[in-house]
Amino acid sequence: MSRDQRAEDNGALLAAQEMALARKEPLAVLFCLLPSFKGAPGGAFAFMLDGLIETARDLARRKIPLIVLRGDPVLEIPRWIGARGASALFCDFDPLREKRLWQREIAVRVSVPFFEVDGHNVVPCRRASFKQEYAAYTFRPKIRALLPRFLEDMPSLKDHPFPWSREDEGSRSLDRLVEARKNLPSPLPASGPPGSAAGRRRLDAFLAAGLTDYDGKRNDPNEEAQSGLSPYLHFGQISARRAALEVTRSAASDEAKEAFLEELVVRRELADNFCFYNEAYDRFEGFPDWARRTLDAHRSDERPLLYGPADLEEARTDDPLWNAAQRQMVLTGKMQGWLRMYWAKKIFEWSPSPEEALRRALLLNDRYELDGRDPNGYAGVAWSIGGVHDRAWPERPLFGKVRYMNLAGARRKFDVDAFCRSVPPLG
Ligand SMILES: Cc1cc2nc3c(=O)[nH]c(=O)nc-3n(C[C@H](O)[C@H](O)[C@H](O)COP(=O)(O)OP(=O)(O)OC[C@H]3O[C@@H](n4cnc5c(N)ncnc54)[C@H](O)[C@@H]3O)c2cc1C
Structure with missing residues (x-):
């Protein structure tokens, strides 16, 4: 788990559980904690850790430990896979250079099947387009054509029936997260409370009171008419697919829904397309x-x-x-x-x-x-x-x-x- 830090609506986790159930094997979630990432502020780190602590508890209720590794993921993940005799590895999708490099290096170092599942985008990035799109107008028809196929409910994560043999591994990791969180500042004020449950509340509040005015008012900084979902989406505390589904099911007008889905799906996924297919995305x-x-x-x-x-x-x-x-x-x-x-x-x-x-x-x-x-x-x-x-x-x-x-x-x-x-x- 790296970019999609949630227990529910998580495509990579569901795929891993499906395989584990078919093989009658236990399932664990790995998270590799770095001391810093691309200059992220302490408040952002705190937002992430609070969210992860909630996710660790959600997973524990499903009998799945969240195991926290520290250090270089390229070394730590293969080492852990070898030491525990894991039979398969799943990861989420991220188009950024650092993350793709880690994945490539990990793939070389592990000898088990290694799967990547794009649960961050509503339409998986590779499926939406196989090339860099020129603009929203070239990307939009491709997304629109595929949306009906991908905009569906996902099954819930199941209680995992095959227990993890090292029972205390998950609880020790949770202690590590709590310890790492201790010396950090509070999350930044713009965010609202961190975590999947808070993200879901923010989404529900926006659907109830903000969506109708979104198109007309979102460009006025005095109105605060945007959804405020970006921190939750960025850390994968809520799924964009869930948000998009709830938008389509809301009582708002078709115009309001279209305006919001244009940003949440077309623009957001166009950004992933840009970074994935253009190696010079920051040059x-x-x-x-x-x-x-x-x-x-x-x-x-x-x-x-x-x-x-x-x-x-x-x-x-x-x-x-x-x-x-x-x-x-x-x-x-x-x-x-x-x-x-x-x-x-x-x-x-x-x-x-x-x-x-x-x-x-x-x-x-x-x-x-x-x-x-x-x-x-x-x-x-x-x-x-x-x-x-x-x-x-x-x-x-x-x-x-x-x-x-x-x-x-x-x-x-x-x-x-x-x-x-x-x-x-x-x-
Ligand atoms: C110079 C610049 C820097 C930006 N930096 C970031 C950034 O670091 N992180 C980030 O998530 N967004 C960034 N954006 C895009 C956009 O401004 C923010 O996603 C949005 O303002 C976040 O607030 P919100 O969640 O309330 O958005 P809302 O307007 O409520 O939109 C809902 C969601 O749609 C997506 N979205 C909205 N606008 C865009 C857009 N223009 N491009 C891509 N996706 C969009 C986001 O995921 C957002 O959370 C940047 C835009 C510009 C022009």
């Missing part, structure tokens, strides 16, 4: 040809304002909206969705090169967003700075044909001053 080389050409042609344009990394991190620019967005992210762990586009585009405007802008935006996004270190973040930043999944716009200085955003445009959309006032200063 300039990963941008489409037209965007690289136009950004290259404008490299030496005059940049009226340049800020250093510390100015950005500490929200010290001349743009009040950008500063407020940055403060919102640092203080709460979550920047509102529309602002994220504006935020990344401004970082481009204020950085010496597109490469440096990309580096800075990803660093801040991964360091401060609770839902950071996610394909959605890599795709979102690449969309903003490098035109990924977007089209060419009329040419202008610096941005070339990449879409441009400015403060005057934001003022036409929502009450910028009210938003700026609503976010407290840093420190």
Whole structure:
């Protein structure tokens, strides 16, 4: 278990249990705990650990231990598999470079069958498309065609009838999780309480009170009209398939459902497609040809304002909206969705090169967003700075044909001053 940290609605876990039941063998879940991952903040680590503790208890009720290993997964998982004489290994799907490298290395080191099950996407990434999609309009019809087949309830995890012989292995691991959690700060305020049950409550509350207004209000940062599900989805504490199913069954209008499923399924799974099929998903080389050409042609344009990394991190620019967005992210762990586009585009405007802008935006996004270190973040930043999944716009200085955003445009959309006032200063 790595990306999908839940007991229910978990495709990899269900597949593993099906095989274990057929073979009349016990079943255990492994989680390899790293001291840090891509600069994730302590609050994000706490959110994850609280969720894992809940998952460990959910699994224990099904007589399945969650076993926590510490250290390099490439060494620890094969070692454990060998020591316990396990007969098969299942893992979840993740398009990010580090995770795929681990999987490849583990596959070389274990001598048992090793299966990957994509339970993170509603339509498994490899099944949705076998190539990098150009934009949402090329991806959407493929997803739509496959959705009826994949948007179905999953069976519940069963009480596992073949007991794990080392009974205390699960409880010792739970102690390890509780111990690791002790010295961490509280989860960041944007998240709400961590874990699968809290994620489900958040989903239910959104379906009851937020979905109807989602399309009309979600782009206004003063409205707080988004679902707030991204941390739960990022850590796999709830399944996107479950969320999508409940949306389709809700009483909201077809338009409201379509608008939300466009983000939850099409855009989210397009981000996985981007990272899976484009090895340069976090580099300039990963941008489409037209965007690289136009950004290259404008490299030496005059940049009226340049800020250093510390100015950005500490929200010290001349743009009040950008500063407020940055403060919102640092203080709460979550920047509102529309602002994220504006935020990344401004970082481009204020950085010496597109490469440096990309580096800075990803660093801040991964360091401060609770839902950071996610394909959605890599795709979102690449969309903003490098035109990924977007089209060419009329040419202008610096941005070339990449879409441009400015403060005057934001003022036409929502009450910028009210938003700026609503976010407290840093420190
Ligand atoms: C520069 C930039 C950086 C971003 N960084 C991240 C990130 O690190 N992690 C992250 O999860 N999302 C990221 N996004 C995408 C999006 O802004 C967030 O998913 C969304 O704001 C999260 O809030 P929510 O769950 O309330 O979203 P809602 O609007 O309620 O949407 C529901 C779900 O749909 C998915 N979704 C929504 N918008 C997008 C989108 N544009 N692309 C892909 N999936 C989407 C998310 O899984 C989200 O949880 C980024 C976007 C940009 C432009």
